Amino acid sequence: MSDALTRAEPVPSAPFVGDGISISLAAPMMRYSLRARQPQALETLLGVKVPKKIGAMEEGIACLGPDEWLLRAPIGSKIVGGAGLPVSLVDISERAICLVVEGPRSAEILNAGCPLDLDRFAVGRATRTIFETVEIVLLRLAEDRFHVEVWRSFAPWMWTALTTAAHH
Amino acid sequence: MILIHCPYCDEKRPEIEFAYAGQAHIARPVDPDSYSDEEWERFLFIRANPRGRHHERWRHSHGCGRFFNAVRDTVTDKFETTYKAGEPRK
Numbered sequence: 619m620s621d622a623l624t625r626a627e628p629v630p631s632a633p634f635v636g637d638g639i640s641i642s643l644a645a646p647m648m649r650y651s652l653r654a655r656q657p658q659a660l661e662t663l664l665g666v667k668v669p670k671k672i673g674a675m676e677e678g679i680a681c682l683g684p685d686e687w688l689l690r691a692p693i694g695s696k697i698v699g700g701a702g703l704p705v706s707l708v709d710i711s712e713r714a715i716c717l718v719v720e721g722p723r724s725a726e727i728l729n730a731g732c733p734l735d736l737d738r739f740a741v742g743r744a745t746r747t748i749f750e751t752v753e754i755v756l757l758r759l760a761e762d763r764f765h766v767e768v769w770r771s772f773a774p775w776m777w778t779a780l781t782t783a784a785h786h
Numbered sequence: 787m788i789l790i791h792c793p794y795c796d797e798k799r800p801e802i803e804f805a806y807a808g809q810a811h812i813a814r815p816v817d818p819d820s821y822s823d824e825e826w827e828r829f830l831f832i833r834a835n836p837r838g839r840h841h842e843r844w845r846h847s848h849g850c851g852r853f854f855n856a857v858r859d860t861v862t863d864k865f866e867t868t869y870k871a872g873e874p875r876k
Contacts, residue, residue, distance in 0.1 A: 747799075747849065
């Protein structure tokens with residue numbers, strides 16, 4: 619975890635505000651990639667229920683695949699080790715940044731590059747998908763609020779793509 | 787855009803999330819040492835190219851990441867069905 623004073627983010631720290639849309643950089647957070655054949659092993663380790671259905675999200679844990687989960691937590695959260703259990707926990711906190719897309723036009727602007735049918739993408743869902751050619755994890759936190767997890771090196775492009783779509 | 791049903795996510799997802807991965811149900815040699823050159827040739831290079839129903843592997847690469855099998859009509863490009871890897875040929 620890099621020091622807050624020396625962080626250099628790949629996108630502007632000032633939010634983009636347009637007509638019915640705001641795009642901003644979320645605060646840094648902890649991200650863990652959790653892998654396990656048996657979700658019960660993860661539940662034993664973390665002490666919380668993990669969602670079993672792919673695309674579901676519960677308490678910051680999103681089920682991305684049949685044996686894959688993404689855990690997002692505020693910085694400073696205590697993450698247990700997992701020794702002895704048949705699970706894998708990998709710290710990927712700095713691999714991605716999160717863009718918050720908010721406002722009544724957010725679904726429309728995301729659909730500029732993301733082919734998912736967002737009318738059928740209910741609040742509380744999370745999935746890996748694609749924005750034009752860039753892989754993202756899309757999370758719907760509210761009707762008008764999405765989180766876009768994008769790999770750091772793709773983030774400047776993603777920012778330009780979203781803000782350009784918001785101008786139109 | 788074609789929508790493909792992912793048997794793991796259990797929903798129809800846009801085609802560009804997927805990657806084609808060749809013909810399905812090609813068994814790896816159980817005992818590679820016993821394979822003759824002709825058998826290796828058949829295993830590595832010889833593929834069906836039907837006009838119509840084709841069994842294919844696909845991967846939901848920008849989604850759940852899983853390989854699965856699909857039956858697609860090569861004339862109409864319609865997906866007849868998709869099913870999880872390891873399930874018998876449909």
